Amino acid sequence: MLKFLNRDRLSYAVFFIAIAIIGLSVENYYYVQLLTFIGINTILALGLNMLMGYAGQISLGHAAFYGLGAYTTAVLTVHYGFSPWLALPCAILLSMLVAFLVGLPTLKLSGYYLGMGTLGFGMIVHIVFREWSSMTGGSSGFIGIPPLEIGPVSFSQIRNFFYLVWLTVLISFIVSKRLIHSRIGRALRAIHDSENAARAMGINTRNMKLEIFVFSAGLSALAGFFYAHLVSFISPGTFSFIVSIKIVTMVVIGGMASVWGSLLGASLLTMLPEWLHAFSEFEMVVYGLILMLVMVLLPQGLTRGLLDIYERTRSKKDQP
Amino acid sequence: MNEPDRKKTSHKPLLTLNSIAKAFGGVQALWNISFDLKEGMVQALIGPNGAGKTTLFNLITGIFTPDSGEILFDGRPIGGKKVYDLVQVGIARTFQNVELFGSMTALENVMVGQHVRTRCGFWSAVTRTPWMVKEETASRKKALKIMAFVGIDHLANRRSSELSFGWQRLLEIARALSSSPRLLLLDEPAAGLNTVETRQLGTLLKKIQAQGITLLLVEHDMGLIMDISNRIVVLDQGEKIAEGTPREVQSNEAVMSAYLGRSEH
Numbered sequence: 211m212l213k214f215l216n217r218d219r220l221s222y223a224v225f226f227i228a229i230a231i232i233g234l235s236v237e238n239y240y241y242v243q244l245l246t247f248i249g250i251n252t253i254l255a256l257g258l259n260m261l262m263g264y265a266g267q268i269s270l271g272h273a274a275f276y277g278l279g280a281y282t283t284a285v286l287t288v289h290y291g292f293s294p295w296l297a298l299p300c301a302i303l304l305s306m307l308v309a310f311l312v313g314l315p316t317l318k319l320s321g322y323y324l325g326m327g328t329l330g331f332g333m334i335v336h337i338v339f340r341e342w343s344s345m346t347g348g349s350s351g352f353i354g355i356p357p358l359e360i361g362p363v364s365f366s367q368i369r370n371f372f373y374l375v376w377l378t379v380l381i382s383f384i385v386s387k388r389l390i391h392s393r394i395g396r397a398l399r400a401i402h403d404s405e406n407a408a409r410a411m412g413i414n415t416r417n418m419k420l421e422i423f424v425f426s427a428g429l430s431a432l433a434g435f436f437y438a439h440l441v442s443f444i445s446p447g448t449f450s451f452i453v454s455i456k457i458v459t460m461v462v463i464g465g466m467a468s469v470w471g472s473l474l475g476a477s478l479l480t481m482l483p484e485w486l487h488a489f490s491e492f493e494m495v496v497y498g499l500i501l502m503l504v505m506v507l508l509p510q511g512l513t514r515g516l517l518d519i520y521e522r523t524r525s526k527k528d529q530p
Numbered sequence: 531m532n533e534p535d536r537k538k539t540s541h542k543p544l545l546t547l548n549s550i551a552k553a554f555g556g557v558q559a560l561w562n563i564s565f566d567l568k569e570g571m572v573q574a575l576i577g578p579n580g581a582g583k584t585t586l587f588n589l590i591t592g593i594f595t596p597d598s599g600e601i602l603f604d605g606r607p608i609g610g611k612k613v614y615d616l617v618q619v620g621i622a623r624t625f626q627n628v629e630l631f632g633s634m635t636a637l638e639n640v641m642v643g644q645h646v647r648t649r650c651g652f653w654s655a656v657t658r659t660p661w662m663v664k665e666e667t668a669s670r671k672k673a674l675k676i677m678a679f680v681g682i683d684h685l686a687n688r689r690s691s692e693l694s695f696g697w698q699r700l701l702e703i704a705r706a707l708s709s710s711p712r713l714l715l716l717d718e719p720a721a722g723l724n725t726v727e728t729r730q731l732g733t734l735l736k737k738i739q740a741q742g743i744t745l746l747l748v749e750h751d752m753g754l755i756m757d758i759s760n761r762i763v764v765l766d767q768g769e770k771i772a773e774g775t776p777r778e779v780q781s782n783e784a785v786m787s788a789y790l791g792r793s794e795h
């Protein structure tokens with residue numbers, strides 16, 4: 211019984227109850243929608259965190275996978291009459307396939323070069339979204355993406371969509387935590403700490419990096435799928451370079467190598483533009499400033515950083 | 531029937547180097563190196579700084595490939611094999627400059643050492659199949675056992691980066707042992723240790739040898755080498771200048787001049 215109630219399970223239970231309570235108590239449509247966006251961004255941040263926070267491989271082009279998920283489901287449901295639930299695995303698999311093909315050469319790179327490689331990839335995909343007008347609607351965007359429904363339950367009801375997204379967040383957390391606390395997770399963290407030593411321990415670092423890159427792309431595509439069906443309209447701007455940077459910022463602010471940090475980072479960066487309406491033209495500047503401040507003051511991210519400060523003050527108090 | 535067989539294996543070379551050469555750009559790091567390492571032996575590899583000792587380790591572990599020559603492990607050529615294949619067949623190593631996984635606990639470090647002896651993949655990690663849970667438990671148990679063997683089990687849950695240098699050296703050995711190697715390569719395991727720690731290290735290395743693991747160690751501490759090694763190979767400027775028992779090597783002219791000649795500047 212006690213074994214059953216370990217810390218992870220307890221936090222999942224609390225998380226589940228929190229979703230239910232928030233879902234039942236928040237009345238305002240606008241807030242429910244905002245919370246749903248936070249959920250989508252959490253999936254996005256979690257995906258990148260698995261790659262960047264745990265395996266230590268940077269990607270500056272993750273918006274591309276987000277966009278691939280969104281555009282694939284848009285094209286398949288609107289142009290080809292797929293059911294969204296059939297389009298979902300297609301979107302995820304396509305995104306993973308692209309990640310595999312892109313990762314094969316780029317993950318040989320490291321540090322700045324990997325950053326540049328993924329950045330270039332993200333830009334190319336963005337251009338494809340914009341220029342392949344017959345498929346994607348070009349820069350004016352793609353309209354009329356159908357809402358999701360399962361039998362009698364329609365997710366055009368924002369509250370239902372909220373539950374759907376946040377249950378998916380919960381499942382993604384469980385999956386990621388399980389990965390992290392396994393042989394695979396240890397190998398990923400080993401690569402992060404010392405690729406040299408990881409290789410000497412017999413870890414096939416190249417395959418391992420590729421696998422987590424593909425996994426990460428799959429989560430991003432899942433987020434893109436939700437986004438497309440939630441807002442029913444997508445345009446290339448949603449998947450541009452700035453968005454890639456925004457995802458990186460979420461991970462860094464929330465805390466690298468922290469599953470719950472992804473939630474925090476995504477929450478802050480989703481709400482920030484709402485708070486800072488006046489700054490909308492300077493969005494990029496604000497992200498840049500936040501990134502710089504966090505890097506200088508709390509290089510481990512808010513989650514870890516605040517915990518450290520808490521522990522430090524507590525141990526100071528304990529001392530006479 | 532079994533007896534003579536076993537006797538034979540104990541004299542069989544586990545590792546054979548046949549005229550190995552390796553150059554980096556214009557630097558001939560190794561030239562025409564040949565020697566055998568018999569199973570169950572402790573062999574030391576000594577030589578002044580820059581002699582090519584670490585480079586030789588990198589060749590044996592598959593990080594670099596030799597420009598020419600051949601390396602045999604257990605009678606089979608290892609040319610073209612990947613590092614992870616070589617860990618799989620039983621070659622493990624430690625690093626001259628300790629290279630632990632700093633953000634992970636000591637126990638996790640040792641568990642990573644078992645990477646090639648375990649097989650949980652992405653899918654089984656996510657689904658937590660019963661065999662995966664069993665493997666994880668067994669892996670943890672084995673890691674703790676090895677840590678106890680090395681004498682660091684009380685540090686299991688400490689972050690490896692927080693440990694003192696002496697403990698870190700031992701942790702690296704535990705991590706390497708964790709892959710169940712037949713050949714263990716130690717690159718200056720006593721560097722940075724005090725005399726007490728060095729003596730304890732000597733005892734540990736003998737214990738490892740008693741487990742049937744063959745050791746090849748690079749070391750500068752002559753006391754330790756004389757104490758534990760069965761044979762010594764001496765390198766100087768990429769070439770083998772002597773080989774023999776500790777006593778033979780100690781009285782070798784070429785070795786003396788290589789060491790004395792170098793220590794003047």
Ligand SMILES: Nc1ncnc2c1ncn2[C@@H]1O[C@H](COP(=O)(O)OP(=O)(O)OP(=O)(O)O)[C@@H](O)[C@H]1O
Pocket residue numbers: 554557559577578579580581582583584585586626
């Ligand atoms: N990766 C590399 N690239 C270029 N040159 C290298 C490389 N590794 C080693 N060398 C060169 O090869 C020679 C042998 O170096 P090595 O590190 O093998 O010496 P060593 O015997 O281990 O010395 P030490 O006792 O200082 O550890 C040196 O001249 C070194 O500069």
Ligand SMILES: [Mg+2]
Pocket residue numbers: 583584585626717
């Ligand atoms: Mg060396």
